[in-house]
Amino acid sequence: MRFLLARLTRSVFLLAGVSVLSFLLMQLAPGDFFEEIKLNPQISPQTIAALRSQFGLDRPLPVRYGLWLQSAARGDFGYSFAYNSPVAPLLKTRVRNTAFLAGVATAIAWVLALGIGLWSAVRAGHWDDRFCTGAMSISMAVPDVLVALALLLLATRTGVFPVGGMVSTDFDDFTFLQKAKDIGAHLALPVFALVFGLAPTLARHVRSSVAQALTAPCVQAARAHGIAPARILFRHVLPVAANPLISLFGISLATLLSVSLLIEVIMSWPGLGPFFLEAILARDVYVVIGTVLLSTVFLVAGNLIADGLLFAADPRIRKS
Amino acid sequence: MCTVRNLSVAFNSGKQSQFRDVLKGVNFDLFPGEVTGLLGESGSGKSTLALTMLRTLPAGARVRGSITFEGRDLLRLGEREMRQVRGARMAIVFQDPGLALNPVMPVGIQIIEVLRAHHKWKPQRLRDETKSLLDQVGLDDISRIFKSYPHELSGGQAQRVLIAQALACRPAMLIADEPTASLDSTIQAEILALLEKLRREYNMAMLFITHNPALLLTIAQRVMVMHEGEIVEQGATAAVFSQPGDAFTKSLVSAMEQRVLAAAWSA
Amino acid sequence: MAAFPVNADYTESYREPLLRVQGLNKRYARSGFWSKTKPVQALSDVSLEIQSGSTTAIVGESGSGKTTLAMCMAQLETPDSGDIWLKSQRLTGLAAADLLPIRQKVQLIFQSSASALNPRLSAIEIVAEPLDILGMVRRERRRELALEYMQLTGLTADLAGHSPLTLSGGQRQRLAIARALTLKPELLIFDESFSGLDLILEAQILELLRTLKTSCGFTYLVITHDLSLVAGLADYVAVMQSGKIVEQGLASRVFLHAQHPHTLALLAAMPRWTIGSNAGSGA
Secondary structure (H helix, E strand, C coil): CHHHHHHHHHHHHHHHHHHHHHHHHHHHCCCCHHHHHHCCCCCCHHHHHHHHHHCCCCCCHHHHHHHHHHHHHHCCCCEECCCCEEHHHHHHHHHHHHHHHHHHHHHHHHHHHHHHHHHHHHCCCCHHHHHHHHHHHHHHHCCHHHHHHHHHHHHHHHCCCCCCCCCCCCHHHCCHHHHHHHHHHHHHHHHHHHHHHHHHHHHHHHHHHHHHHHCCHHHHHHHHCCCCHHHHHHHHHHHHHHHHHHHHHHHHHHHHHHHHHHHHHHHCCCCHHHHHHHHHHHCCHHHHHHHHHHHHHHHHHHHHHHHHHHHHHCHHHHHC | CEEEEEEEEEEECCCCCCEEEEEEEEEEEECCCCEEEEEECCCCCHHHHHHHHHCCCCCCEEEEEEEEECCEEHHHCCHHHHHHHECCCEEEECCCHHHHCCCCCCHHHHHHHHHHHHCCCCHHHHHHHHHHHHHHCCCCCHHHHHHCCHHHCCHHHHHHHHHHHHHCCCCCEEEEECCCCCCCHHHHHHHHHHHHHHHHHHCCEEEEEECCHHHHHHHCCEEEEEECCEEEEEEEHHHHHHCCCCHHHHHHHHHHHHHCHHHHHHC | CCCCCCCCCCCCCCCCCCEEEEEEEEEECCECCCCECCCEEEEEEEEEEECCCCEEEEEECCCCCHHHHHHHHCCCCCCCEEEEEECCEECCCCCHHHHHHHHHHEEEEECCHHHHCCCCCCHHHHHHHHHHHHCCCCHHHHHHHHHHHHHHCCCCHHHCCCCHHHCCHHHHHHHHHHHHHCCCCCEEEEECCCCCCCHHHHHHHHHHHHHHHHHHCCCEEEEECCHHHHCCCCCEEEEEECCEEEEEEEHHHHHHCCCCHHHHHHHHCCCCCCCCCCCCCCC
16 A cells, blocks of 8 residues: 555655646746737736736746645636636646546557457467567657558548548537447547557557567466467466556557657547647647646656556565 | 387577477386386486476477377377366476476465366365365465465465365376475475375376485386486486486485585484 | 674685675665665675685575675675675775776686677677777787687687677687676686586586685585586585575585574475485376
8 A cells, every 4th residue: 555655746846846846847938818918009017017916927936836836726726818718627627538538549559459469379479579670660660640641641542531620520419329429430540540559559568578488487387277379368377467567558648648749639539639739839838737737747657557467467576 | 108209309599490309218117106206317318208298398399209108198198188187197396396387376276276187076076175185285274375365375385275276186197396495395295295195195107307316216126227318228217326227316316425525424 | 683703614714805895785775756666675784704715605595695606796786784804905985986906806707797788799899898998008019918808718729800790609709708807806706607508518617716716716606596616616605585595604504414494495495416215206
């Protein structure tokens, strides 16, 4: 239990650190939201000054951070100038969409990676393993952006999949089944792009750790006791191979999220990605900070989940 | 009960069709209720012989000759039939319990795994049988041991678990591959005594693999000396050690004599 | 236990010991930020003297603290309390910079030393490496010197260019010894250095140690779990159990008149080699 508690407190410190750092970095960036408005001759400098003081932008940095902390404690996490609304409710729907996309992609990528990796490790050296590892290397070498763009091109040419967005325009009139189908169709391309980027890397790791576990003395001992190969693979080899894979699972959640932001922008998925980009361009400070913080939460949560799984899977960690 | 004739094993040494001989035309017989010692240095091929008899050699090994066990040639059995021999009729105790036990599985379950592989028993019966096995190998506090993971056991306890695993299905033949090499000397003696006691109870044939001639003196009726993949000498233990015919056996015996100089001293 | 009195028939007159350990304590508390596990008393009030030119053996089972003691002697571990003297110099409490020359004088050879040799270097480079690092000898002389040490340990000159990967286990062990010898140590500590070796190789290495001892006057400390290993080797034996030296004395006394039950148990577990006693009885 202490192991998990220690990780949890560390996560809280990490989040605090990230919030300070992103705050500092955003302040270092030249200009702010109101610089752009200044260019508009219809708004008087007085108004801008008034707005700036209303949002506290004329106060010194520590005070602004304190104000932000207060607002975070209220559950607002600052105020978006562009949307003229507290940040938290703005983030909520977008986080849900991103988490949905990332979750589906992670699940599919892992199922594929486990299948391919296991098969490849068991058949090590045979033609099918060589084919798999070859295909993995090639797909790992292709940049994610290229895959996404190619998919978009394919979608516009063939019209089989909808391009962009998460739902069709007449979504609200659909029955539940139609709704599910519609979201599925919209999901297909971004999920494919994400899975294509992630699964080969994961499969390679699965292959190498399973291949290593297959030669472990305890696995050879199991074979010498006459236990059936399939049972050895799932009951003996997988648990032995699991540790590095569980750690990888945590990391994969984090990488997938960052790649997901990019893919979302390209495929106009209404998640954090486009929102984040927009906020950076507009210097909508608190939205940027909120998004960065949320990404950190994702990352930390991914690692916490991995730690929890490790804790459950390995008695040696439980003991120490 | 087990007749090995002209057994040769070669490993593929990376390059195509290039083979390195590990066993070169080995012949011997094992008899029920008898302990045969296999004495050799590391790299002499003795562990390869054990794996060959169970047919658990890594892929890329070329095996020739015959291993007749309980009337069947093991080298000609199908994989499924061979699986019914492994662990059930012919079992093995490995050297290092720290490696041979699965680190993430409770040891009780690891014994159940062996039982399950050869019997269609209900969970309760598997559990009861496992506990009785743990009792037979001289472990105390069985319900705690049952739930323990390997790293929670001492070396001696873990080695007893390995023995329980090997004996789970009452095999007719037991291969002990350096079963005491990784243990402290006081524990070694206990494990050796336990193996001998159980061998008598189960009336098993035992192939005892070691690099230490002194162990064979106490446990084996017959010895075979292996050197560079060949059995250079075999016969009754006392005869082989008192009048070694082969140069290699002689050097082994003289090394042993030097080693126990003090035994002569204190006698 | 007080410092053990040196037996009169071993050294005719009392000489100053090469290495003296007095009242050594070491406790390991494996504590993290959150958890404190029960501390392990690895050494408890250990006192021992090593006479120059002698072979001392420390015998104990796993977890007896024998390796911790060796690490303390080689200044690779700091004891919690107690003192270590090398001749007249008190080592405990010395600054790290002053310990460097001491570490050269006390060389530790582990069981894994032989397998820890850098596979990318040739045999002679491995032996010469300590000389290179310390720059003690002129560059041209180093190779010659390394070759001399290799030959001293029974490695022929034609092995000089070999990678340790192509050497046998016994040859690697010799290489590890040769490497340690280049630093002209006053005390060589072997920590289970022979447990990975086969009987014949082990006999050969032990023979080498005996030869080097008579020809070069080396002082050895042999740490092992196997009492029979030191039977023909050690002058002085200390038996350890759970961090304490439970018995120590001249080898002849410990082997012939052991007092402590643990020593007796170790003696009883020694391999017997009396042919005809019970072998073949069941045939």
